[in-house]
Amino acid sequence: MTFDKVYQYNFPTTIRFGAGAIKELPAYLKSNGLSKPMIVTDPVIAGLPFFKSIIKDLEAQQLSVEVFSNIHKNPVKSDVYKGTELWDQSSRDSVIGIGGGAALDVARAIVLRVNHREDLFKYDDLIGGDIYVTNDVPHFITVPTTAGTGSEVGRSAIIADDETHQKKILFSPKLMAKIVFADPVLTMDLPPFITAATGMDALTHNMEAFLAKNPHPLCDGIALEGIYLIKDALEKATNHPDLESRSKMLMASMMGAIAFQKGLGVVHSLAHPLSSLLDTHHGLANAVNIPYGMEFNIAGFEDKFRRMARTLELKEENGEAVVEYLFDLNAKIHIPHHLSEIGVKAEHIETLSDLALADFAHPNNPKPVNREDFKQLYLKAL
CATH class of the missing domain: 1.20.1090.10 (Dehydroquinate synthase-like - alpha domain)
Incomplete structure (x- = not known):
């Protein structure tokens, strides 16, 4: 495995892996007819130089970016509802999750909620809720910035109840990212x-x-x-x-x-x-x-x-x-x-x-x- 160039493999979704992979994001959006992404991240990442650089690169290509970063480090249901409200208000056409497990879980849960508006935990996989995930979902892209959860290649999101703290699993093959930009440079700092x-x-x-x-x-x-x-x-x-x-x-x-x-x-x-x-x-x-x-x-x-x-x-x-x-x-x-x-x-x-x-x-x-x-x-x- 070489570490200084980008290559592609598909398992199970398309993965662009290697130093510099993130630079391909603006062209990917444009080639797929996407111009108004909502980026979901956490409050720490939202303030980091590499994140601001990603936003700058997207805006340089005349892409309209909305950032949602109001999430807990252990995500709860209300985080997902707030993110969906922003989606509704800002007329987005895609979701990009950038971060570690928390950000990617919230991003994936928002992707689910956009066209599935019953109580979020109706879709809990542990009670067979995956059968209710029947509608289309927005175009979903993941960008990992930590090497831990691997949520970028997953099909599920773990979200806790705000009151009971019990964790629920939202699951569906529909929730897999269309593409992963896995750039180890984003983890260097x-x-x-x-x-x-x-x-x-x-x-x-x-x-x-x-x-x-x-x-x-x-x-x-x-x-x-x-x-x-x-x-x-x-x-x-x-x-x-x-x-x-x-x-x-x-x-x-x-x-x-x-x-x-x-x-x-x-x-x-x-x-x-x-x-x-x-x-x-x-x-x-x-x-x-x-x-x-x-x-x-x-x-x-x-x-x-x-x-x-x-x-x-x-x-x-x-x-x-x-x-x-x-x-x-x-x-x-x-x-x-x-x-x-x-x-x-x-x-x-x-x-x-x-x-x-x-x-x-x-x-x-x-x-x-x-x-x-x-x-x-x-x-x-x-």
């Missing part, structure tokens, strides 16, 4: 903490997808290659970033999102309640919990862990070595080992355990997880 947390999110996606109980050999292969790329790149991308390490992380992030159509597991069910209850960064929540969740899964799945250890090129090819590797990697990229270091207190454990049990991810874990398991995992990680 990420601060080390965000690089580390989002990178561990990508690793969690790949590892949990590989372990998930549903048979899907294609996803297994993608997940193992994603793990291999992260092994080579995450520490360097965090501490001494260069184009190669950033490119590998961006690719591995997309691979994790493709692989986890197979399912996720216990780590995500431990992490999601931290985001909804305590507003913890999703990647950080996964990063702290992954060694404990992986340790929980070893018994009965030794062969899967042997294959992950081999992919990581560890001396000992077993689950214990994988867990040790995860603790070591977290230390190298300055991720804490314990939940108490990121604001979790003993009095949160019962509520967290309830939320974890209600979470959508753990039914795909290779082994069942009950409420007591979640409680003990939180206590161990505390």
Whole structure:
């Protein structure tokens, strides 16, 4: 894989990957007869120089741009409704999501809501709501700026209820981007903490997808290659970033999102309640919990862990070595080992355990997880 030029592949959507890919955006819009994009991003990205440069390039081609950035770092339903109001008021013809998981989730949910105006959570995939996604959706383009969630290649958005904080999944093949402009240069200026947390999110996606109980050999292969790329790149991308390490992380992030159509597991069910209850960064929540969740899964799945250890090129090819590797990697990229270091207190454990049990991810874990398991995992990680 070369890192200094743009190339294209299609899996499952069209992906323009490489340094400088973002420069193709204005010409792509014009060639598709689009002139009034609504850009959905987060408040931090909206103020950064690279984002202002993207807007400038679009406006230089006489494209009318409207920016919506009024979103929470863990997106809620009201964010989506506000964005749809702006769409209505400004007569847009396309949606461009630019950012990490939060921005891309809100962008995708707005794409759904434009022509589906019943209560947003009627479309929750967990209650079969995808069958109601029947109308056309606006032209949708994604531009990732972090290497973590891989939302740019996804078909779903995770949005929380403003009051209950419970996360809902909006899903439909219609919600896949028409094209992804994946430019690793846009990730070069990420601060080390965000690089580390989002990178561990990508690793969690790949590892949990590989372990998930549903048979899907294609996803297994993608997940193992994603793990291999992260092994080579995450520490360097965090501490001494260069184009190669950033490119590998961006690719591995997309691979994790493709692989986890197979399912996720216990780590995500431990992490999601931290985001909804305590507003913890999703990647950080996964990063702290992954060694404990992986340790929980070893018994009965030794062969899967042997294959992950081999992919990581560890001396000992077993689950214990994988867990040790995860603790070591977290230390190298300055991720804490314990939940108490990121604001979790003993009095949160019962509520967290309830939320974890209600979470959508753990039914795909290779082994069942009950409420007591979640409680003990939180206590161990505390």
